[in-house]
Amino acid sequence: MAKDEAALRSDPGDRVAPGTRADWVDRRLRSAILSGELEPGERLVAGPLAQRFAVSATPLREAIQRLAARGLVEIEPQRGARVAPASPRDAEEIYELRALLDPRALRDSLEHSDDAHRAAIELAYEDMVRPKGGADLVELLDRHAAFHATLLARCRSRWLLRLTALLADHSQRYAMLATLAGAQAGHHDTVAEHGALRDAALAGDVARAVTLLREHLEQTLAGLRAVAGREVAVVRAAAPRDTRRRT
Amino acid sequence: MAKDEAALRSDPGDRVAPGTRADWVDRRLRSAILSGELEPGERLVAGPLAQRFAVSATPLREAIQRLAARGLVEIEPQRGARVAPASPRDAEEIYELRALLDPRALRDSLEHSDDAHRAAIELAYEDMVRPKGGADLVELLDRHAAFHATLLARCRSRWLLRLTALLADHSQRYAMLATLAGAQAGHHDTVAEHGALRDAALAGDVARAVTLLREHLEQTLAGLRAVAGREVAVVRAAAPRDTRRRT
DNA sequence: AGCACGTATAATTTATAAATTATTGAGTCA
DNA sequence: TGACTCAATAATTTATAAATTATACGTGCT
Numbered sequence: 001m002a003k004d005e006a007a008l009r010s011d012p013g014d015r016v017a018p019g020t021r022a023d024w025v026d027r028r029l030r031s032a033i034l035s036g037e038l039e040p041g042e043r044l045v046a047g048p049l050a051q052r053f054a055v056s057a058t059p060l061r062e063a064i065q066r067l068a069a070r071g072l073v074e075i076e077p078q079r080g081a082r083v084a085p086a087s088p089r090d091a092e093e094i095y096e097l098r099a100l101l102d103p104r105a106l107r108d109s110l111e112h113s114d115d116a117h118r119a120a121i122e123l124a125y126e127d128m129v130r131p132k133g134g135a136d137l138v139e140l141l142d143r144h145a146a147f148h149a150t151l152l153a154r155c156r157s158r159w160l161l162r163l164t165a166l167l168a169d170h171s172q173r174y175a176m177l178a179t180l181a182g183a184q185a186g187h188h189d190t191v192a193e194h195g196a197l198r199d200a201a202l203a204g205d206v207a208r209a210v211t212l213l214r215e216h217l218e219q220t221l222a223g224l225r226a227v228a229g230r231e232v233a234v235v236r237a238a239a240p241r242d243t244r245r246r247t
Numbered sequence: 248m249a250k251d252e253a254a255l256r257s258d259p260g261d262r263v264a265p266g267t268r269a270d271w272v273d274r275r276l277r278s279a280i281l282s283g284e285l286e287p288g289e290r291l292v293a294g295p296l297a298q299r300f301a302v303s304a305t306p307l308r309e310a311i312q313r314l315a316a317r318g319l320v321e322i323e324p325q326r327g328a329r330v331a332p333a334s335p336r337d338a339e340e341i342y343e344l345r346a347l348l349d350p351r352a353l354r355d356s357l358e359h360s361d362d363a364h365r366a367a368i369e370l371a372y373e374d375m376v377r378p379k380g381g382a383d384l385v386e387l388l389d390r391h392a393a394f395h396a397t398l399l400a401r402c403r404s405r406w407l408l409r410l411t412a413l414l415a416d417h418s419q420r421y422a423m424l425a426t427l428a429g430a431q432a433g434h435h436d437t438v439a440e441h442g443a444l445r446d447a448a449l450a451g452d453v454a455r456a457v458t459l460l461r462e463h464l465e466q467t468l469a470g471l472r473a474v475a476g477r478e479v480a481v482v483r484a485a486a487p488r489d490t491r492r493r494t
Numbered sequence: 495a496g497c498a499c500g501t502a503t504a505a506t507t508t509a510t511a512a513a514t515t516a517t518t519g520a521g522t523c524a
Numbered sequence: 525t526g527a528c529t530c531a532a533t534a535a536t537t538t539a540t541a542a543a544t545t546a547t548a549c550g551t552g553c554t
Contacts, residue, residue: 058508058509065309068316069315078537080536090405160344
């Protein structure tokens with residue numbers, strides 16, 4: 001039948017590059033929030049933002065709705081949207097959950113790894129430790145996130161991956177905020193940790209890799225706690241951009 | 248504006264609904280999906296839906312975006328949205344994650360319980376075991392979800408609660424689908440399990456409550472596996488409502 | 495007939511404009 | 525002076541209409 005031919009042509013998945021404007025604004029806003037370009041608590045006013053991105057109100061609004069569902073922005077009905085506030089408490093919750101979920105995902109991923117996966121891990125690691133372009137901080141954190149995501153990529157549970165990706169977004173934001181707050185403390189030799197993690201993953205030593213990842217996350221959390229005080233100060237400083245200056 | 252909208256909006260279960268139209272459509276669509284009123288894989292065409300809900304395209308679209316971010320609908324750019332497909336595999340993943348996360352949330356919740364919380368638990372339990380109005384299936388599942396949510400309510404980690412709530416939504420959908428598929432199996436004496444859970448929670452026996460919850464979830468998963476075959480059949484039967492019309 | 499191409503139709507996506515709601519500020523009365 | 529009212533303004537929210545894209549169908553060619 002001709003049905004098969006038609007089905008082949010409209011095969012889902014051949015469209016790799018989604019091109020709608022709402023998607024673009026979504027990604028753009030996400031990276032703006034993760035990079036700190038938009039500060040926590042900052043208001044997102046529809047008009048100026050639409051002009052700044054050269055899009056209409058509709059796709060902008062849709063992007064905001066999606067980000068709200070992901071927890072990156074908060075919407076108060078009838079009163080506008082703002083970048084999700086940041087707090088040390090939230091950061092602790094996020095990293096605790098990552099310490100619980102990421103190792104689990106890593107175990108399943110490594111147990112179903114293959115050559116292509118290991119190659120991808122090696123590549124992501126190289127991209128991370130030896131950034132090509134400018135040593136931009138946001139680029140560095142993007143590579144870091146990509147490395148972790150690659151490690152988990154073979155996990156078969158799409159839901160577990162969905163949750164880890166969600167948490168990874170937020171922890172990337174906190175990593176950036178902490179760095180901006182002057183977090184030189186907590187520099188617990190992350191390069192060595194990542195290297196050991198890479199080696200264990202490539203060697204197929206699942207148990208060791210899982211342990212290393214958990215320790216890595218816990219130490220990151222500890223380092224984040226070390227600058228919690230300063231971070232709070234920064235958040236407080238950014239907060240006064242509040243809506244109403246009611247007495 | 249048209250005056251008949253008030254009548255249209257007084258559909259069952261929304262009158263205490265403050266907020267915007269998009270919020271309303273969001274809740275309405277969510278419950279439609281969770282109740283199976285909209286079947287997995289079913290297309291969500293903007294025009295008819297907007298007319299059916301008596302709203303414009305904009306708020307409807309925003310609601311769909313939010314539901315997509317929550318995983319209840321899937322959007323293929325330029326090609327429309329559809330209710331997220333259901334599969335036994337997804338159900339397993341969801342219940343496995345619940346078995347991991349819910350007990351953790353329950354532990355923290357019960358460790359910070361108080362009289363008001365215990366009263367809420369007792370109330371939610373009564374509402375569940377003795378439904379007042381019609382013995383509607385969706386109402387029953389809503390009460391069941393409410394009971395579980397109440398148990399976890401005192402958990403201090405807002406992120407953990409966010410994840411459990413997300414998973415609860417999807418597991419409620421699967422509970423409905425399984426029941427519609429004729430899941431009399433898996434009736435592993437849920438009433439007794441819930442009763443014991445309630446008792447342990449009210450008595451402050453945290454360890455026991457946590458164990459009971461984990462077992463409850465694992466048995467629910469087991470019961471769900473029992474009807475997996477039939478469920479697949481149902482999903483397959485519903486699937487042919489696919490995108491492209493028959494040739 | 496079978497396949498490709500072009501046109502027509504339908505649906506999504508975006509833009510623009512109207513309307514509802516919140517907030518600000520001045521003016522007024524106690 | 526202080527609080528309260530009420531218009532003015534700004535922002536969100538919704539509606540409507542235009543444009544972009546995908547899909548279906550008919551037409552002509554090999």
